[in-house]
Amino acid sequence: MANLHSAIELFPTPDHDHHSCAASILEAAERICAERRVRLTEKRRQVLEIxxxxxxxxxxxxxxxxxxxPKGRPAPVIVYRALDFLMAQGFVHRLASxxxxxxxxxxxSDHGSQFLICRDCRAVMEFSNPTLGKAIHEGAQAASFSVDATxxxxxxxxxxxxRAQHE
Amino acid sequence: MANLHSAIELFPTPDHDHHSCAASILEAAERICAERRVRLTEKRRQVLEIxxxxxxxxxxxxxxxxxxxPKGRPAPVIVYRALDFLMAQGFVHRLASxxxxxxxxxxxSDHGSQFLICRDCRAVMEFSNPTLGKAIHEGAQAASFSVDATxxxxxxxxxxxxRAQHE
DNA sequence: GCAACAATTGTTATTGTATAACATTTTATG
DNA sequence: CATAAAATGTTATACAATAACAATTGTTGC
Structure with a gap:
């Protein structure tokens, strides 16, 4: 997750080393699951890795x-259940759009989900702007609305x- | 659309007069379509009214x-086409979540979509917080990201x- | 009016997204 | 090791959205 000032450096470029980030994500997930005494089972791990x-x-x-x-793909519910777990643990976010x-x-860190999504290459940057979060909460409060998720x-x-489009 | 300070008054309450807002929405749509020389056909009108x-x-x-x-419901594509038109004209918003x-x-007014959605009664309030919009654009700019839609x-x-839950 | 064209609607089929219901297997606990 | 809880497997179905093409309706210029 990037804060806004370093955002420009952190938007995933086509050539960055994604394998190493995947490895560190899995490592972190394993550690956190151990701490929380929940199980990162094979299916869940597999989905997270993908x-x-x-x-x-x-x-x-x-x-x-x-x-x-070799036996073909598993039933959809398999992946949805794994995703439910991974989202509950905060390892994965769903992009509704x-x-x-x-x-x-x-x-x-427990945080609101804020994403920049490139319509062209589908790269996604997660960011966290405190001003934005604050603005949302103020707005909600003004409406006596209690926020679950943003x-x-x-x-x-x-x-x-x-850049590519301008060429 | 409410600004934040009057939000508390404008969140739709279960007992507000929704029929009259529906009527004024249809009226406005008719006027705007006439201005723009686009057609609010029967299907489109019907979907907007619903x-x-x-x-x-x-x-x-x-x-x-x-x-x-009496002949059953129309094909899904009928409603999706009407929705496409209504969204293009800005009469309807889609809630991705x-x-x-x-x-x-x-x-x-052309505006970003910002919504408070009650998970219980599914009431929706549209609001527009300039601070929020500004924060998003600043964030995007910091990432050299050009925004289409938020x-x-x-x-x-x-x-x-x-309140109901506390009883 | 009417020919030609554009816009809209109708029809059928298909793809994509997600969950329900219930059976079976695996893991944790006393 | 018996039991309960958690996770996975299986089958079926509901909900969301679009594709492809035909038929109809509306618009425009002649």
């Missing part, structure tokens, strides 16, 4: 395809794709 | 049910439902 390794948001059926073994899922870059999804063009 | 009369966000198939005549649709309270959907409990 999502973490993906450069872009992954749809549930895309994940299913990648889970396919894409019906897709991405690994959380910072699963420790969804902020901004779609547009990432810098790399914008 | 959405406008609904106290809560309406799913596409819920709308279909309400469109059903619910896969549902609500009438826009202020179709004139979605802010806050789910929680509205004041009425919160």
């Amino acid at each position: 999502i973490a390794k993906s450069h872009t948001a992954a749809g549930a059926y895309e994940i299913l395809e990648k889970m396919a073994g 894409l019906n897709a899922f991405i690994a959380c870059a910072n699963p420790q 969804m902020v999804e901004v779609s547009g063009l990432c810098a790399a794709c914008a | 959405i406008a009369k609904s106290h809560t966000a309406a799913g596409a198939y819920e709308i279909l049910e309400k469109m059903a005549g 619910l896969n549902a649709f609500i009438a826009c309270a202020n179709p004139q 979605m802010v959907e806050v789910s929680g409990l509205c004041a009425a439902c919160a």
Whole structure:
């Protein structure tokens, strides 16, 4: 998760080392699950790994395809149950505007979900702007509305794709 | 659309006169369509009316049910095409987190979509907080991200439902 | 009016997203 | 090791959205 000032450096570029971030995500998940005494079972681990390794948001059926073994792919409910667990633990976020899922870059801290989503390359940057969070909570409070969850999804063009379009 | 300071008054209460807001929404839509020289055809009008009369966000198939005549309900594509038109004209917003649709309270002004959604009664309040919009744009700019559309959907409990739960 | 074209609607089929209900297996606990 | 809880397997279905093409309706210029 990036704060806004370093955002420009942190938007995932096509060539960054995604394998190592996937590894650290899995490691962190294992540690946190041990702490919380919940089980990161094989299926759950498998789903998290697929999502973490993906450069872009992954749809549930895309994940299913990648889970396919010699006997074909598992039933959809398998992946949805794993996703439910992973989301409950904060390891994965759901992007409502894409019906897709991405690994959380910072699963420790409980935070609102705020995303920049490139419509071209589908890269996703999670960010956390305190001003934004505060504005939402103030707005809710003014309406006597008690907030459970906030969804902020901004779609547009990432810098790399914008450059590519101008060529 | 409410600004934040008057939000508390404007969150739709269970007993407000929704019929009259539906009427004024339809009237406005007719006027705007005439101005723009686009056609508010029977199907489109019908879909808008159903959405406008609904106290809560309406799913596409819920709308279909309400469109059903003696010959059964129309094909899904009918309602989706009407929704495409109504969204293009700014009369209806889509709530990504619910896969549902609500009438826009202020179709004139072009604005980002910001919603408070009660998880209990499914009432929806559209609001517009300039601070929030600004924070999003600043964040995007810091990431050299050019924004097409922003979605802010806050789910929680509205004041009425919160009161009801404490009883 | 009417030919030509554009916009809208109708029809059928299909793809994608997600959950329900219930059976079976695996894991934790006394 | 018996039992309960958690997780997975299986089958079926509901809900969401679009594709492809045909038929109809509306608009425009002649």
